[in-house]
Amino acid sequence: MHKVFISYHHANDQWAKNQLQQWAYQYGLFLDVSVDTNDVNEGLPTESIRRIIRDDYLMDSSVTIVLVGVETWGRKHVDWEIYSSMYDGAVNKKSGILVVQLPSVSPQYWTAAHEVEKSTVYPDCTSWSTITDRAEYERRYPYLPARIIDNLLAPKAKVSVTTWDRIAGDLNNLVTMIDAAYNDRMSCEYDLSRPMRSKNAPAFI
Numbered sequence: 459m460h461k462v463f464i465s466y467h468h469a470n471d472q473w474a475k476n477q478l479q480q481w482a483y484q485y486g487l488f489l490d491v492s493v494d495t496n497d498v499n500e501g502l503p504t505e506s507i508r509r510i511i512r513d514d515y516l517m518d519s520s521v522t523i524v525l526v527g528v529e530t531w532g533r534k535h536v537d538w539e540i541y542s543s544m545y546d547g548a549v550n551k552k553s554g555i556l557v558v559q560l561p562s563v564s565p566q567y568w569t570a571a572h573e574v575e576k577s578t579v580y581p582d583c584t585s586w587s588t589i590t591d592r593a594e595y596e597r598r599y600p601y602l603p604a605r606i607i608d609n610l611l612a613p614k615a616k617v618s619v620t621t622w623d624r625i626a627g628d629l630n631n632l633v634t635m636i637d638a639a640y641n642d643r644m645s646c647e648y649d650l651s652r653p654m655r656s657k658n659a660p661a662f663i
Contacts, residue, residue: 460640462488463516463553465539466525474525474560474622487633491519498538504654512542513549521554521639524606527562531603532659540605544648552646554639557606557619559599567598568624571616572638579624579631605652614647 462482466475475492482488493515498507516522522543530536546552559565570576576586589595595607599619602610609615618635625632 459486460488460521460636461491461517461519462636463519463522463539463543464490464492464525465522465536465543467527467530467533467536470529470562471525471527471560474527474558477626478523478525481629481632485629487629488521488636491517498535500534500656507538507654508542508545509547511538512545512547515539516542516550516553518550519543519553520551520643521556521636523636524555524557524603525560526557526601526603527560528601531601532655534655534658537603537605537655540603541650541654544605544609544646544650552643552648554636554641554643554646555606555609555615555617556635556639557602557617558625559601559619559621561622563601565599565621567619568621569610569617569619571618572635572642574638575618575635578634579620608649608652612647612649614645615649616642616646 464475464478479490482490498510522539524536524540543553543555568580570580590611592607592611595610599607606617609617618639620635
């Protein structure tokens with residue numbers, strides 16, 4: 459059973475974290491190893507913050523699920539968790555990344571980074587396109603953290619983006635995507651060039 463860390467905006471999207479935990483426990487889908495990172499000293503150097511989150515909080519998780527609501531994109535702790543999940547550390551190695559868009563963002567698009575997802579998770583989708591333009595990704599995914607967009611553009615990053623309805627309607631889809639993220643994680647070449655976010659951004663008005 460894969461060890462999964464769930465990254466999310468606690469104030470807005472706790473309900474989704476709770477639901478994932480319930481499914482995981484009830485059906486044995488994955489082992490949730492999420493913890494609260496709000497007690498990390500924000501005055502520490504960036505590399506120290508990364509090391510603490512990756513080595514002390516994410517521990518030996520191998521897949522990170524990022525739950526995306528309307529304010530997730532601007533949360534510094536979410537950015538730290540994404541960065542640390544992508545970082546190939548001395549103690550804990552990089553994780554696979556799965557992004558789940560919540561109903562609050564009214565998602566219209568998805569990205570299948572792993573071939574198995576196309577036939578298994580999206581059998582109703584008959585046409586796939588490759589996007590290389592950042593502006594188009596930002597148009598399709600206005601609420602995604604910038605670091606996720608960076609890695610959608612990175613050809614070897616293999617970050618999948620799905621919707622809550624797609625997993626809630628069939629939990630086998632969630633298992634398939636976690637498996638795929640896990641299986642391909644070590645071959646991912648993540649873009650970590652963006653500095654870690656130093657403060658929360660204001661919400662959309």
